[in-house]
Amino acid sequence: MKTAYDLIIIGGGPIGIACGLEAKKNGLDYLILEKGPIVNSLFHYPTNMQFFSSSEKLEIDEIPFISKEAKPKRDEALEYYRRIVTSNKLNMHLFEKVESVKKEANTFTIISSKNKYNSNHIVLATGFYDIPNLLNIPGENLDKVAHYYDNPHYYSGQKVAVVGASNSAIDAALECWRKGAEVTLVIRGDEVGQRVKYWVRPDIINRIEESSIKAYYKSTLVRIEEHSITLQVEGKEISIENDFVLALTGYKPNFHFLEMLGVHISDDDKKLPQYDPESMETNVEGLYLAGVICGGMETHKWFIENSRVHAKLIVKDILSKQSV
The missing domain is CATH 3.50.50.60 (FAD/NAD(P)-binding domain)
Incomplete structure (x- = not known):
């Protein structure tokens, strides 16, 4: 050779x-x-x-x-x-x-x-x-956590938290919701990312405004457990039920x-x-x-x-x- x-x-x-x-x-x-x-x-x-x-x-x-x-x-x-x-x-x-x-x-x-x-x-x-950019928080190593997203079918009927506000996160949130997942977006800033594809951004904003997808702005994920996650939202901790976490943070x-x-x-x-x-x-x-x-x-x-x-x-x- x-x-x-x-x-x-x-x-x-x-x-x-x-x-x-x-x-x-x-x-x-x-x-x-x-x-x-x-x-x-x-x-x-x-x-x-x-x-x-x-x-x-x-x-x-x-x-x-x-x-x-x-x-x-x-x-x-x-x-x-x-x-x-x-x-x-x-x-x-x-x-x-x-x-x-x-x-x-x-x-x-x-x-x-x-x-x-x-x-x-x-x-x-x-x-x-x-x-991937890791969150470096307790529970990130659980099997329910993924830093890559492939197909929404896997998450149908599940409570899914999507962390991030870029194209990958927004695409995943919309696709999973359309396949029957209960989707929560965890966004560090105060809005959906400005670089999100121009034909997708209005879609996710409308889904959030009509409450089809729940979005927490100015929030961070601080802890992941088997059946729940804990968010810090403007200084307060909130715990919500959860089956899967898609940490699409780049x-x-x-x-x-x-x-x-x-x-x-x-x-x-x-x-x-x-x-x-x-x-x-x-x-x-x-x-x-x-x-x-x-x-x-x-x-x-x-x-x-x-x-x-x-x-x-x-x-x-x-x-x-x-x-x-």
């Missing part, structure tokens, strides 16, 4: 695929390592999820993305990116998790769950969906992995990794970032549509170094 490459791309999501396409077009000897199936993060999105972006904004390498509606669903995206990988015969190893990366001189050594590789350049396109990049590689990260709450926006190269020579990982904790700043260009910037920089 071949183990030495010009470029190894860690992460086989849309931006990792874009990097692979660009590398192949420019004659680089590359490999994409993906710890799960093709576009693993998208595969774990909710079954009925609809993207905020239109299909043309999710396109990579100018390959047309045709969807039934202007804004595609999860399964359409899975089909689109899978066909790109297979039709272009991209060199991608699936279900192969990267466990460590070390650099000696100008060479990176990558240890995966299946093999050992060497490369002069690495792209981290690992996104942010793997590590996700974050793997900062430990970045720091292990020597990438500098800002000391403030944003935790921005250091990189050159002209080349996407970090402070570690030969190590590049692509996609949402560039935004640190500001996970709303980078999407497929505005980070597709990272692939061209990275490959252009690698080629310029090879020509010296």
Whole structure:
């Protein structure tokens, strides 16, 4: 098995695929390592999820993305990116998790769950969906608590608390309610998030106003028990009956992995990794970032549509170094 490459791309999501396409077009000897199936993060999105972006904004390498509606669903995206990988015969190893990366001189050594590789350049396109923002409260480890949401059928007829006010939380609340769940929203701020999809936000506000879905604003979840939860609402504790908790409070990049590689990260709450926006190269020579990982904790700043260009910037920089 071949183990030495010009470029190894860690992460086989849309931006990792874009990097692979660009590398192949420019004659680089590359490999994409993906710890799960093709576009693993998208595969774990909710079954009925609809993207905020239109299909043309999710396109990579100018390959047309045709969807039934202007804004595609999860399964359409899975089909689109899978066909790109297979039709272009991209060199991608699936279900192969990267466990460590070390650099000696100008060479990176990558240890995966299946093999050992060497490369002069690495792209981290690992996104942010793997590590949830924990509540760090008693009872969070109970089986009734989930930080990921898939299908509303599971929660039919149950008392469900949804923690959060972003797209994932609001989608889950509406879907579960429509499948017969008794839904309670726990929202830290004083309103539904302003970034919620514009066609969804009026829906959830109307459901709250008509009391179909109960919402506690300026509230936090402080304790989870087998048959109840305790909220703190404007300084007062309230206990309500509960069967399941969907703690959809967002996700974050793997900062430990970045720091292990020597990438500098800002000391403030944003935790921005250091990189050159002209080349996407970090402070570690030969190590590049692509996609949402560039935004640190500001996970709303980078999407497929505005980070597709990272692939061209990275490959252009690698080629310029090879020509010296």
